[in-house]
Amino acid sequence: MTTWNSGPYPQGYGNQPPYPNQPYPGQGAYPPPSGYPPQPGYPPQPGYPNAPPPAGYPQGPQPGFNYSNVGPGDPYSHNQQGENIPFSNTNEMYGGAGYEDPEVKGFDFSDQTVRKGFIRKVYSILMVQLSITMAFIAWFLFHKPTKLWVYNHPELFIISLVILFVSMIALACCGEVRRKAPMNFVLLFLFTLAESFMLACSAASYEAQEVLMAVGITAAVCLGLTLFAFQTKWDFTMMGGFLLVAVIVLFVFGIIAIFVKSKIVTLVYASIGALLFSLYLLYDTQLMMGGKHKYSISPEEYVFAALNLYVDVINIFMYILTIIGASRD
Known part of the structure; x- marks a missing residue:
């Protein structure tokens, strides 16, 4: 049996990858697979209304994250290794509205080299x-x-x-x-x-x-x-x-x-x-x-x-x- 890190929030949140073959919160039920121990839920994220926070977790966005631009179907704010990625705007990471690829639409000439x-x-x-x-x-x-x-x-x-x-x-x-x-x-x-x-x-x-x-x-x-x-x-x-x-x-x-x-x-x-x-x-x-x-x-x-x-x-x-x-x- 594989044991995942189930430490207290917020440390446990960033180090827990999603369960295999399960939908994102907000897109359906999210029960743990058979044989896995129950894990703490994910923190409240605007855009995921069907994923209520577990009892005892603080309400609203947590320090170090900005979920203002996260919508249904967007990936979580952690990388493939399960590490937390603090960034000020999800557009900076995923190239959404307002994002400008410097190799296509412009160029920062501040780099002298x-x-x-x-x-x-x-x-x-x-x-x-x-x-x-x-x-x-x-x-x-x-x-x-x-x-x-x-x-x-x-x-x-x-x-x-x-x-x-x-x-x-x-x-x-x-x-x-x-x-x-x-x-x-x-x-x-x-x-x-x-x-x-x-x-x-x-x-x-x-x-x-x-x-x-x-x-x-x-x-x-x-x-x-x-x-x-x-x-x-x-x-x-x-x-x-x-x-x-x-x-x-x-x-x-x-x-x-x-x-x-x-x-x-x-x-x-x-x-x-x-x-x-x-x-x-x-x-x-x-x-x-x-x-x-x-x-x-x-x-x-x-x-x-x-x-x-x-x-x-x-x-x-x-x-x-x-x-x-x-x-x-």
């Missing part, structure tokens, strides 16, 4: 993307047969454009897709290849000196803006609405600039674009940093964070190259 690891992961992905892009640009810029072959097959540009939009929409709009490996890396790789191909086709129409100058200026600007974003007390994460309106205005201005063939219009358009995406780089960098800023990105969004930074850097490079080309034309 975790935050720095997340930032290192994002910048590692970004460096791989930029390396692929620079390799494509150098290939098209210095290997004339490849550039001529690509120009003779314009369907490649259309295919790249389709891949670019499909992969970007999937990564930007489908949260489950961009968080699930390896699908997120596959889509990010396809996006990077398509963007690199299209950017290399555009850069190949410029002189090599102009492209190298644009690369150097872009690197200096992005490095300076990144250091500024890490050190400044200004919170750029609150500028999301302003940046959205500004990019819509820039898009309309770009459509007008297509039909207005003017060197001044091109320079103004490219200058505004470079300034706007410089602000976007500050905004996305601080979103990645989290911490003292109002808004931040979840640690599961490392692919999305790298995508944002990559698009910012590429747009800054394109607009700076446009400024250099228009000023030397």
Whole structure:
């Protein structure tokens, strides 16, 4: 015969597992099985009206426990070893209403180690993307047969454009897709290849000196803006609405600039674009940093964070190259 701990309450309560194959209190009768000694009942718990306290036990919730959120069918407040678990809210244990899983809905950036690891992961992905892009640009810029072959097959540009939009929409709009490996890396790789191909086709129409100058200026600007974003007390994460309106205005201005063939219009358009995406780089960098800023990105969004930074850097490079080309034309 198995003898269970039947010490006085409250010590005996936490060390007594439920009888085998018996329902929880509040869901039916709870007699001891045949052959087991009678055990003390469980303390009063709101949500278990059919389990009255035994004679002699104090009424109401007991110290060290909070049964305010316990309802019918919830497990008792002890673990599998029968040990008491004092906690202030059952939602903290079972993920009920008001509970937020930090791995899904948010992220506590107060842990410096975790935050720095997340930032290192994002910048590692970004460096791989930029390396692929620079390799494509150098290939098209210095290997004339490849550039001529690509120009003779314009369907490649259309295919790249389709891949670019499909992969970007999937990564930007489908949260489950961009968080699930390896699908997120596959889509990010396809996006990077398509963007690199299209950017290399555009850069190949410029002189090599102009492209190298644009690369150097872009690197200096992005490095300076990144250091500024890490050190400044200004919170750029609150500028999301302003940046959205500004990019819509820039898009309309770009459509007008297509039909207005003017060197001044091109320079103004490219200058505004470079300034706007410089602000976007500050905004996305601080979103990645989290911490003292109002808004931040979840640690599961490392692919999305790298995508944002990559698009910012590429747009800054394109607009700076446009400024250099228009000023030397």
